[in-house]
Amino acid sequence: xxxxxxxxxxxxxxxxxxxxxxxxxxxxxxxxxxxxxxxxxxxxxxxxxxxxxxxxxxxxxxxxxxxxxxxxxxxxxxxxxxxxxxxxxxxxxxxxxxxxxxxxxxxxxxxxxxxxxxxxxxxxxxxxxxxxxxxxxxxxxxxxxxxxxxxxxxxxxxxxxxxxxxxxxxxxxxxxxxxxxxxxxxxxxxxxxxxxxxxxxxxxxxxxxxxxxxxxxxxxxxxxxxxxxxxxxxxxxxxxxxxxxxxxxxxxxxxxxxxxxxxxxxxxxxxxxxxxxxxxxxxxxxxxxxxxxxxxxxxxxxxxxxxxxxxxxxxxxxxxxxxxxxxxxxxxxxxxxxxxx
Numbered sequence: 001x002x003x004x005x006x007x008x009x010x011x012x013x014x015x016x017x018x019x020x021x022x023x024x025x026x027x028x029x030x031x032x033x034x035x036x037x038x039x040x041x042x043x044x045x046x047x048x049x050x051x052x053x054x055x056x057x058x059x060x061x062x063x064x065x066x067x068x069x070x071x072x073x074x075x076x077x078x079x080x081x082x083x084x085x086x087x088x089x090x091x092x093x094x095x096x097x098x099x100x101x102x103x104x105x106x107x108x109x110x111x112x113x114x115x116x117x118x119x120x121x122x123x124x125x126x127x128x129x130x131x132x133x134x135x136x137x138x139x140x141x142x143x144x145x146x147x148x149x150x151x152x153x154x155x156x157x158x159x160x161x162x163x164x165x166x167x168x169x170x171x172x173x174x175x176x177x178x179x180x181x182x183x184x185x186x187x188x189x190x191x192x193x194x195x196x197x198x199x200x201x202x203x204x205x206x207x208x209x210x211x212x213x214x215x216x217x218x219x220x221x222x223x224x225x226x227x228x229x230x231x232x233x234x235x236x237x238x239x240x241x242x243x244x245x246x247x248x249x250x251x252x253x254x255x256x257x258x259x260x261x262x263x264x265x266x267x268x269x270x271x272x273x274x275x276x277x278x279x280x281x282x283x284x285x286x287x288x289x290x291x292x293x294x295x296x297x298x299x300x301x302x303x304x305x306x307x308x309x310x311x312x313x314x315x316x317x318x319x320x321x322x323x324x325x326x327x328x329x330x331x332x333x334x335x336x337x338x339x340x341x
Contacts, residue, residue, distance in 0.1 A: 003027055003167040007074035009067070009089055011038050013051040013140035014106055015080030020144075021168055023058035030062045032070035039063035055144040068096050076102040076164065078134070079122065083109025083281060086118050090125040099128040102160045104153070106134045108188035109281045112288045117185045130157040132164060133181045135188035136239040137247035139254065143173060150174040152240045154184035176239060183231030184240040190225065191245040192256040192282030193289060194218035197306045198249035199260020200316040210320055214302070215249050221300050224333065225289065228298055256282035269310050286310065 004027060008019040011033025019031040033039055041049045042063035046056055064070050071077050071093045081089050086107055103126060105118040116124065119133045132155030143149050153164040153175050161177045168175045178184050194215070201214050222245070223236040235241055248254045252261075259280045262272035273280060290307045293300045305319035 001075075001163075003075045003163050005029070005074050006167065007032065007070045007077045008080055009070065009077060009093070010080030010106075011035060011048065011051070011063075012080060012082075013048070013144070014138065015078065016042075016048045016052055016055075016057070017138075017140045017143045018078055018080065018106065018134075018168070019061055020055075020057050021170060021173055023061040025167060025170060027167055028062075029060070030064055030070045030074065032064055032067050034065060036065055039065050052141070052144050067093050071101075072096050073098075074101060076104060076160075076167065078104045078106055079118070080106045083107050083111065083118060083284070087111065087121050087125060090122055094126055097126060097129060102130045102132065102157075102163070104132045104134050104160075104164060105185070108135065108185075108192060110189055110285055110288045112284075112291075115288060115292050117182060117189065119181050119185055130160045131155065131181075132157065132160045133185045133188075134164070134168075134175075135184050135244065136176075137243040139247060139251060141253055146172040148172050148174075150176060150239055150243075152176050152178050152184050152238065154178035154181040154240070156181065178235060178238070178240065180232045180235045182229065183226055183235030186226040186229060186231055187222065187236060187240040187244055189281070189285050190222040190289065191218070191248045192280070193286045193303060193306060194222065194245060195248040195254050195256035196260035196263075196280075196282050196286070196310070197302055197319055199254075199257040199262075200264030200309065201260075201320055202257075203261045203264025204317055206317070206320060211250075214320060215245060218249065218302055219245055220331075220333065221302050225293065225298050225300060228296060255280045259283065263309065264316050283310065 006022045006027050006029045008015045008031040019029050022029040046059050103122045107118045111121050119131050122131045132153055134151055134153050136151035138151050153161050155161050165175045198214055223233050227233050259272045286307055290303050305322050308314035309316050
């Protein structure tokens with residue numbers, strides 16, 4: 001059945017954009033957030049003053065700080081809170097869920113304890129509910145301006161894929177389908193690391209050839225890692241792979257890119273995060289992916305170099321130069337493996 005009611009759990013920019021699209025499409029939508037003042041502004045002035053102050057929101061969109069009221073009887077619940085809060089929030093709304101309600105994660109991050117993706121966290125907390133992932137090259141401020149954009153809904157549940165496609169598709173936002181949720185989700189999480197590296201490369205003025213090399217080697221590195229985790233390498237040729245990587249590594253609207261750019265300008269990591277004023281998931285993800293790469297013996301020179309820059313004060317220029325001194329590698333190792341060079 002088509003989605004008739006939806007909940008969006010999270011009051012940030014992307015959660016607000018998704019909630020607004022749903023409301024525009026005639027779906028009864030309730031958006032949950034912790035901040036009473038933001039909820040009041042959405043309900044009364046139809047704006048999100050903190051994250052999207054210049055974007056008029058659909059008057060039918062209802063905001064609330066009552067989590068139970070938000071999720072009860074919603075056909076689909078979009079989870080759009082920072083990764084560190086996903087488990088906590090899911091555990092809170094679990095008592096009010098019914099088995100037929102779908103859960104869709106839009107959060108790009110990793111839970112470090114067992115290296116769990118957000119969809120895996122949702123499945124762990126809510127094992128009776130179908131789960132999907134929405135990810136792609138989706139800068140919220142551009143979507144808020146109704147600039148053309150596309151995303152990917154990934155799930156092993158075909159009904160969920162089809163219903164979310166129908167609920168979110170409109171004349172400026174198109175949703176494509178995938179049955180590889182882990183690949184789509186890993187693409188969304190990993191690209192944040194490489195956006196940081198691309199940011200400090202841009203700040204150093206190393207040139208377009210260098211930036212192109214960084215982005216393409218990032219794609220090779222993230223797909224290598226994801227395939228080791230069970231993902232389909234072909235997923236990384238699509239929106240959730242190269243598409244998301246490109247936009248995040250080249251846009252000043254990307255939080256992770258801005259953190260990297262600030263570091264390239266000489267700021268410390270703390271100064272860069274403070275100037276951003278928002279969560280940059282890539283900083284946390286970098287720690288977890290580096291540990292997993294070492295544990296699993298996965299070759300990831302950009303991850304290792306970016307970690308040294310952020311946490312050990314290494315010169316950012318050395319990350320790019322390190323690619324010139326690393327082991328000989330194939331261009332696309334799924335076409336030519338390293339041991340066949």
